[in-house]
Structure formats: C-alpha cells, structure tokens
Amino acid sequence: MELIADIFLVAGALGAGFYCFVLSRRLKRFNDLEKGVGGAVAVLSSQVDGLTKTLAAARVASDGANATLSGLTTRAEAVAGRLELLMASMHDIVDDETALNAGPVDEAGSEPGGSVFMRHGPNGSPS
Incomplete structure (x- = not known):
C-alpha cells in the first residue's frame, strides 16, 4: 500500500512539474516584448x-x-x-468751415443729404 501511495505521489509531482513547465513557456510568450502583451x-x-x-x-x-x-x-x-473720452470731448465741436457754408437749415430737414432727426433743447423746443 505504501508503494502505491509513493507512486501516486511521484506521478502527482511529475504532473505538477510538467504543468509548471507549460505555464512557464506560456508566460514567456505572453510577456515577449516583440509580439506579446509585454x-x-x-x-x-x-x-x-x-x-x-x-x-x-x-x-x-x-x-x-x-x-x-x-x-x-x-x-x-x-x-x-481714451477713445470714449475723445469722442465725448469732440461731441459738441462743430467744424468751422461746415458751419459757415451750411447756412440756415430748414427745420423739416428738406436739405438733400441732411439729417432727418432734429435736436431738441432742454424745454423740448428745437434748438
């Protein structure tokens, strides 16, 4: 009986060794830097x-x-x-040459290129 147990023990050890050998080869192929996952x-x-x-x-x-x-x-x-300040400061300046040549403008704005909007004074009357 002891001999049979020893034979099974040796067979099991050889089987485990062979299994480890196969796993080792597979692991080398798996970690191969050329083709594998490595x-x-x-x-x-x-x-x-x-x-x-x-x-x-x-x-x-x-x-x-x-x-x-x-x-x-x-x-x-x-x-x-600065541009806003310049625009605000130049808002009330009238070009001298334009003011002299323009003369009186009709309040209805009938001048051909004239403005259609009229500026009103503080009391609502046209200025």
Whole structure:
C-alpha cells in the first residue's frame, strides 16, 4: 500500500512539474516584448511618456499666450476708455468751415443729404 501511495505521489509531482513547465513557456510568450502583451504595454508606456511631455509643452505655451492676451486686453481697455473720452470731448465741436457754408437749415430737414432727426433743447423746443 505504501508503494502505491509513493507512486501516486511521484506521478502527482511529475504532473505538477510538467504543468509548471507549460505555464512557464506560456508566460514567456505572453510577456515577449516583440509580439506579446509585454510589447503592447511597452509601446503604450512610451506613448504615455510622449503625450505627457507634449501636454506639458502645450500647458506652458497656453500659459504664455494667456499672459500675452491679458496684457493686450488691458491695453485695449485703456485705449477704448481714451477713445470714449475723445469722442465725448469732440461731441459738441462743430467744424468751422461746415458751419459757415451750411447756412440756415430748414427745420423739416428738406436739405438733400441732411439729417432727418432734429435736436431738441432742454424745454423740448428745437434748438
């Protein structure tokens, strides 16, 4: 009986050894850097590194563009404010030559290129 148990024990050990050998070969093929999943993982890892570097460069470029645009926006707002002040200050100035040559204008605006709108004074009468 002991001999039969020893034979089964040796057969089981040989079967387990053969199974480990087959698994080892499959694992080597699975992790092969040329064809297997190991190669795919290596390629994906290198692509992730490249994308990380590209993303960092894009972030630096966008930060620089943001700073430039902020400066330009500030300058544009300042210039717009100055233009508004200039327009407000020139609103009441009448061109001397135009005022001399125009003469009296009919209140109905019948002059051929004249304005159809009339300016009213503070009391509502035409000025």
